[in-house]
Amino acid sequence: MLQSSISGLVSGGVYAAIGVCIVLLYSMVGVLNFAQAAIGVAGAYVTFLLYGEDQPLVLAVLAGVVVAAAVATLTGMAMALWFGEARVEVRSTASIAVLIGILAVGFWVFGDDARATPDVLPASGPEIAGVVIPGTAIGAIVFAVLLAGGVTLLLKRTVVGVRLRAIAQRPRTAELLGIPARRLSVAVWALSGAAACIAILLVAPSRTASVSSLSLLVVPALAAGLIGGFSSLWLTVLGGLLIGLLEGAIVTVEGIAPYRGSISFLVIVLVLLYSQRKEAWDASR
Amino acid sequence: MRLLSRSTRLLAIPAVAVVLAACGNSAAGGGGGGDTDGPIELGAVSSLSGPVAFADPTGAAQAVFDRVNEDGGINGREINYTVVDDRGDPSAAAQASRQLIDEQDVVANVGSASLVDCSANAATYQRQGLVSVQGLGVDPACFSSPNISPVNTGPFSGYTSLLYFASETLGHDRVCAVILTVPGLTEGYEAAVERWSEITGKEPVFVDTSLTVSDDPTPAVLRAQAEGCQAVTFNSNPPQTVTVMKAAQTQGALETIDWIALTVSYNSEILEAFAANNSWGLYVNSEFEPWSGESEALQDWRTLMEENDIPQGSDSLAGYVAATIMVDVLEGIEGDITRESVTQAFKELEPVETELIGSPYTFGDADSHNPNQASKIVQAQPEGWVTVSEDWQRLPE
Structure with missing residues (x-):
């Protein structure tokens, strides 16, 4: 039980990192981005391609991150252009279209051939309770924590952060005060895309490297974001790690093990029930 | 004739055509697949x-x-x-x-x-x-x-032959079956394990159905280590095969356990992935005379x-x-x-x-056919796919 829980931490770290990106975008730009993981995957596949062509790993990773940031930037610009005034539901739905688009193109271009995914960090690592913790797992957790910490600092301690918060809370007022709202929100998109790409690169070696399965990592990440109420970055990190641990632990429990893929959904339902516990159902109808 | 309206006459034409066509068809050769001179x-x-x-x-x-x-x-x-x-x-x-x-x-x-x-x-x-x-x-x-x-x-008879290879050819007592679940196919694989048990009278140490094809396979690798498996059979597509072998290598289970997968992974592209990860040793069943031989x-x-x-x-x-x-x-x-x-x-x-x-x-x-019940086993090695069984391994009826 302990062993497989620990092995679940790799995934947990990545759920947390992608979850942080989602929460960041949601609170700053007002989009629940279903394509968050897929945008990272788009960049990660550029890395795989370049690495497969014997390019140096550093270069391949850099190119991947840049491409992911570019895809996110384009998405952000399209969002601002076409859905600038739309409600958050509409914008989030538009992100589903982006997800489906990336899935379709990815499938078409990369198919389902076996490919080697490079280890961004060393595959070997310390042994805890008889489980070798891959460098990527530690990297994923550290990355999630750094990302959450970095974003928190940025928002609280810098002028850019103050402006971002202003845009998030009073978009029109902020714009009237001369804050370049559109440019800043596109920058948030670019940052989230780059971060998602790094997260995907960290998890890819331990997962089936296919466009669809990596893109759908967004589901547990959304569950992590929900635990954080789509506002708290730290709770999101905790939530991601918790889901990873649970997924790992449940493998050893006979009977329910085959249902481990549904844990994210169970978490989503439970959090929703808990957060809505004071709602009178009749009133909210 | 004036009783027949214009539209009735028009309707009659296709009806006649259908009858003619049907005659023509049956004349040509009994229930389709007709023409006896053309290609x-x-x-x-x-x-x-x-x-x-x-x-x-x-x-x-x-x-x-x-x-x-x-x-x-x-x-x-x-x-x-x-x-x-x-x-x-x-x-x-x-x-x-x-x-x-x-x-x-x-x-x-x-x-x-x-x-x-x-x-x-x-x-x-x-x-x-x-x-x-x-x-x-x-x-x-x-x-x-x-x-x-x-x-x-x-895939199903193939999966049985993987288990058969593990227990009969490699002679392992502790054989473990990992079934990556795919809706609609999982039961077929479970039946394949039962068929192996009926043929050999042996039971697997465990049949793991906790992972889907897109999950991190590490938990299954750890379970195989913890339960002392000597061989693990798994049904994976090539990308998952690469991931399983990588997880086995990371956990140090490549030398202690024989990893055996279905024939879909028997291709030349996968060797490049094994080379990049340095995770060799996978056994795969070849349904025909091994093409790499x-x-x-x-x-x-x-x-x-x-x-x-x-x-x-x-x-x-x-x-x-x-x-x-x-x-x-x-x-x-x-x-x-x-x-x-x-x-x-x-x-x-x-x-x-x-x-x-x-x-x-x-x-x-x-009522049903699955005549190809034989396989030769090949192994992924740095020099390429190597045929490890020169004789056919045939599953008994």
């Missing part, structure tokens, strides 16, 4: 695009038929081979079979390699009295229809594939085997080659011995 129409429903694409089986079959045509055809009649893409979509597959049967008037299907052809069309083939010598049967329906007999072993039985196939620029692998070998069996049967038919006579020939077919398959290919009038 012999053969068809295939294959997934050429979509989630998984198999282009090589029908490509290889086409090469075989082209050669037959160059040599003068079958009793002077050329073979016309029509391959229709089903895009991995059942409704497209159903449409494809209708096109082949109604428009092309095919006498049989051969070399099809599809995710959905059998499940979508088995009933149609049975109703229309059409046989299909399946090149690559994937879904369970390929092995449970009276009118379909694949030349390949398929030196056997002389492969000579004709190899030359033909080289001449036609078709990748050499299990897929093109499957198409080649299916097409050569079809040519032999067609040549053996006395009288007209029609759908009826071809179906009859297959229903009365004596077991066909070929060096490329380890058990005779059969059709006959059984």
